[in-house]
Amino acid sequence: MADRPHDDAKLGDNRPKLSLHVPEPKFRPGDAVDFSHIQVPEAGAQPRPDETTKPEDMLDFAHGLIRVLGEDNKAHGPWDPKLDPETLRTMLGHMAMTRAFDERMFRGQRQGKTSFYMKCTGEEATSVSASMALAADDMVFPSYRQQGILIQRGYPMIEMINQIYSNRGDKLKGRQLPIMYSSKEHSFFTISGNLATQTPQAVGWAMASAIKGDSRIAATWVGEGSTAEGDFHSACLFATVYNAPVILNVVNNQWAISSFSGFAGAERATFAARGVGYGIASLRVDGNDPLACYEAEQWAANRARANAGPTLIEFFSYRAEGHSTSDDPSGYRSAQERDEWPLGDPVMRLKNHLIEIGEWDEERQEKMDLEAAEYVKKTTKEAEENGILGHGLHHPFRTMFEDVFEELPWHLKEQAQQAIHERETKFPEGLPNGGKGA
Amino acid sequence: MSETATKPAPKTEEGTERRLNMIEAINDALDVSMGRDENIVIMGEDVGYFGGVFRCTAGLQQKYGKTRVFDTPISECGIIAAAVGMGAYGLRPVPEIQFADYIYPGLDQLISEAARLRYRSAAEYTAPITVRSPFGGGIFGGQTHSQSPEAIFAHVSGLKTVIPATPYDAKGLLISAIEDNDPVIFFEPKRIYNGPFSGYYDKPVEPWKRFDASVVPEGHYKIPLGKARYATEGDELTILAYGTMVHVVEAVCREKGVEADIVDLRTIVPVDIETIEESVKKTGCCLIVHEATRTAGFGAELSALVTERCFYHLEAPVERVTGFDTPYPHSLEWAYFPGPIRIGEALDKILSE
Numbered sequence: 163m164a165d166r167p168h169d170d171a172k173l174g175d176n177r178p179k180l181s182l183h184v185p186e187p188k189f190r191p192g193d194a195v196d197f198s199h200i201q202v203p204e205a206g207a208q209p210r211p212d213e214t215t216k217p218e219d220m221l222d223f224a225h226g227l228i229r230v231l232g233e234d235n236k237a238h239g240p241w242d243p244k245l246d247p248e249t250l251r252t253m254l255g256h257m258a259m260t261r262a263f264d265e266r267m268f269r270g271q272r273q274g275k276t277s278f279y280m281k282c283t284g285e286e287a288t289s290v291s292a293s294m295a296l297a298a299d300d301m302v303f304p305s306y307r308q309q310g311i312l313i314q315r316g317y318p319m320i321e322m323i324n325q326i327y328s329n330r331g332d333k334l335k336g337r338q339l340p341i342m343y344s345s346k347e348h349s350f351f352t353i354s355g356n357l358a359t360q361t362p363q364a365v366g367w368a369m370a371s372a373i374k375g376d377s378r379i380a381a382t383w384v385g386e387g388s389t390a391e392g393d394f395h396s397a398c399l400f401a402t403v404y405n406a407p408v409i410l411n412v413v414n415n416q417w418a419i420s421s422f423s424g425f426a427g428a429e430r431a432t433f434a435a436r437g438v439g440y441g442i443a444s445l446r447v448d449g450n451d452p453l454a455c456y457e458a459e460q461w462a463a464n465r466a467r468a469n470a471g472p473t474l475i476e477f478f479s480y481r482a483e484g485h486s487t488s489d490d491p492s493g494y495r496s497a498q499e500r501d502e503w504p505l506g507d508p509v510m511r512l513k514n515h516l517i518e519i520g521e522w523d524e525e526r527q528e529k530m531d532l533e534a535a536e537y538v539k540k541t542t543k544e545a546e547e548n549g550i551l552g553h554g555l556h557h558p559f560r561t562m563f564e565d566v567f568e569e570l571p572w573h574l575k576e577q578a579q580q581a582i583h584e585r586e587t588k589f590p591e592g593l594p595n596g597g598k599g600a
Numbered sequence: 601m602s603e604t605a606t607k608p609a610p611k612t613e614e615g616t617e618r619r620l621n622m623i624e625a626i627n628d629a630l631d632v633s634m635g636r637d638e639n640i641v642i643m644g645e646d647v648g649y650f651g652g653v654f655r656c657t658a659g660l661q662q663k664y665g666k667t668r669v670f671d672t673p674i675s676e677c678g679i680i681a682a683a684v685g686m687g688a689y690g691l692r693p694v695p696e697i698q699f700a701d702y703i704y705p706g707l708d709q710l711i712s713e714a715a716r717l718r719y720r721s722a723a724e725y726t727a728p729i730t731v732r733s734p735f736g737g738g739i740f741g742g743q744t745h746s747q748s749p750e751a752i753f754a755h756v757s758g759l760k761t762v763i764p765a766t767p768y769d770a771k772g773l774l775i776s777a778i779e780d781n782d783p784v785i786f787f788e789p790k791r792i793y794n795g796p797f798s799g800y801y802d803k804p805v806e807p808w809k810r811f812d813a814s815v816v817p818e819g820h821y822k823i824p825l826g827k828a829r830y831a832t833e834g835d836e837l838t839i840l841a842y843g844t845m846v847h848v849v850e851a852v853c854r855e856k857g858v859e860a861d862i863v864d865l866r867t868i869v870p871v872d873i874e875t876i877e878e879s880v881k882k883t884g885c886c887l888i889v890h891e892a893t894r895t896a897g898f899g900a901e902l903s904a905l906v907t908e909r910c911f912y913h914l915e916a917p918v919e920r921v922t923g924f925d926t927p928y929p930h931s932l933e934w935a936y937f938p939g940p941i942r943i944g945e946a947l948d949k950i951l952s953e
């Protein structure tokens with residue numbers, strides 16, 4: 163106590179009382195929503211610096227918002243990737259397919275065909291457009307909300323559904339929660355339930371590529387809520403220390419389950435601004451503008467390929483639906499938010515752009531949406547032939563013990579015998595539904 | 601009796617063969633491995649230019665270059681995570697954690713990621729990484745330079761945990777760990793880096809070179825993971841130990857004239873159950889000794905295994921001698937350490953049954 167200026171408790175009473183600030187979102191259920199505090203700069207207003215620009219010369223990009231598609235549905239400014247109409251239609255197609263897929267899988271969960279699902283509605287551009295700017299063999303380390311990457315990379319949809327249904331066709335053998343995909347063939351890293359762990363792993367992969375003198379780069383995606391994890395700090399630090407050829411994509415969809423972005427620090431700084439402190443080139447991008455998403459990712463990829471270092475991209479977007487099938491957002495946020503969101507809907511914006519430039523029309527859009535829905539439906543039916551969750555058409559029991567290690571050690575061999583024995587005791591006549599026992 | 605379980609270190613006359621302490625043996629294993637496989641990279645705090653706070657990586661950066669042996673930020677999470685990512689790329693990283701006491705910031709990456717990568721991806725991705733870390737007490741390291749956290753890792757499916765007790769084993773086991781395609785935690789008992797420890801802390805350390813187990817062949821050789829070693833053989837009882845405690849129990853047995861099968865487990869997971877069963881069924885008595893705290897320590901698993909599998913051969917209850925269930929103290933280190941008195945009394949108790 164000796165170093166306190168005033169030992170006397172009464173003197174201390176003159177000091178103002180401290181108070182704790184607990185962030186609170188602007189709108190709660192039932193509130194009228196007014197997003198006028200969100201600054202939306204003119205499309206095309208931002209310059210496009212050279213990909214090798216030093217991070218300290220790019221501070222504005224961490225606080226601004228790179229936008230290409232304007233209210234007039236035209237592409238503006240130096241970040242316009244000037245994609246040909248065919249590529250734009252492909253982009254639109256992947257986004258529409260992702261949306262159709264989400265709709266059907268959500269419904270599948272409600273029908274009891276699986277235990278769990280997560281949509282990415284409203285965020286399709288942050289995965290589809292961004293990954294279109296990468297090479298097919300650039301390694302991606304996604305979170306659970308970038309199913310658009312798999313669709314863009316041509317991963318067979320039936321494999322996605324098999325995984326979601328944990329059926330006997332599931333390449334992950336029913337071991338993983340739905341949507342935690344993995345495909346080495348598509349340079350798509352195995353998704354973990356533990357948030358943000360993939361971010362420093364992506365940096366390690368990029369370091370490896372640099373160690374080997376390879377030309378492939380890595381990209382990782384993480385939600386703004388998850389940037390609060392220590393792993394994200396490690397990722398930024400290792401990326402900058404080793405100048406790793408990596409892109410750190412932060413999808414700021416405003417919400418982490420029921421917690422608004424203020425609990426990840428958004429009240430005081432943008433997420434792109436986090437990169438600045440590490441000396442990482444950082445871009446803040448309109449995440450519902452597919453062209454801006456594409457071009458920002460392209461810029462970062464060029465930078466990484468030129469050995470000019472990592473980039474952090476904040477995609478400013480909005481999680482239009484609930485967090486997952488286990489979540490009901492009406493319990494914590496205003497239902498109006500989705501409609502009032504000032505950056506609109508990425509699919510609509512790209513569609514309107516294509517129409518504006520005379521390369522698309524409503525009939526073709528309708529036809530495309532219909533075809534996407536039909537395709538997902540047909541594929542779902544095919545996948546269902548391999549079974550749905552809990553209907554016996556799963557992988558043989560012994561597979562539960564495989565791949566813990568490269569080879570089965572003695573204790574797992576013993577435990578596998580036990581599982582098989584239990585199965586035989588329960589179903590002495592063989593398994594129901596034609597499933598395999600052991 | 602399995603051949604590998606009994607294979608002793610090669611015996612030679614002093615001076616005619618290269619004798620190394622454990623640090624040199626580990627350095628040699630790393631050197632030999634890096635020379636054979638250019639996908640091996642070493643990283644960790646102070647491991648590069650300086651060669652490690654215990655000198656285990658001395659000279660390697662000079663020999664193999666900065667992109668294969670390099671210093672890292674002080675971030676155990678980052679070190680393990682980067683290693684996992686590098687492993688996914690196809691490298692074979694050998695990260696170092698400066699002290700086992702500091703492995704905890706990297707635990708999520710070890711438990712949730714490295715250990716599960718193969719399983720959750722159905723073997724599409726693997727984590728062929730070897731995490732080296734000095735561990736164990738007996739050096740006045742206080743609370744945060746003395747811990748033995750092996751039981752934490754033993755509880756994680758998908759991880760292998762290896763703890764050598766001699767220079768010969770350290771090299772052979774480390775090479776096996778590095779070449780193994782599963783993630784391996786390689787704990788180096790730092791109390792015996794320079795010489796085996798009798799448990800009498802007031803006596804000077806006898807350097808490794810006076811012991812045959814310091815004869816370390818040049819070049820490449822492996823000691824299989826999952827295979828124990830008989831440090832001594834005897835009929836009176838079986839003692840299960842690893843790391844520093846192998847030497848402490850050896851000294852106590854020698855002093856008391858007890859003829860024991862001292863089984864140096866070498867690998868904690870997967871443990872060599874065959875050798876354990878073989879020995880306990882022969883002797884009928886079992887003592888388990890480890891430095892780590894008692895409750896839910898690895899000794900509890902060993903005790904359960906022995907009881908389940910050798911019950912009708914047992915002539916006395918299985919005993920455990922361990923560290924106390926306290927954080928590792930500084931000034932009271934030798935009151936905490938499971939030393940000659942605690943071990944001696946346990947031996948008397950078992951042998952008097």
Ligand SMILES: Cc1ncc(C[n+]2csc(CCOP(=O)(O)OP(=O)(O)O)c2C)c(N)n1
Pocket residue numbers: 307355356357384385386387388389415417418419481485
């Ligand atoms: C380490 C860890 N802590 C908590 C959770 C539970 N959890 C799952 S998703 C989630 C919210 C993540 O939000 P955000 O990062 O913003 O991503 P979004 O869901 O919005 O895409 C939480 C807390 C988890 N999976 N892992």
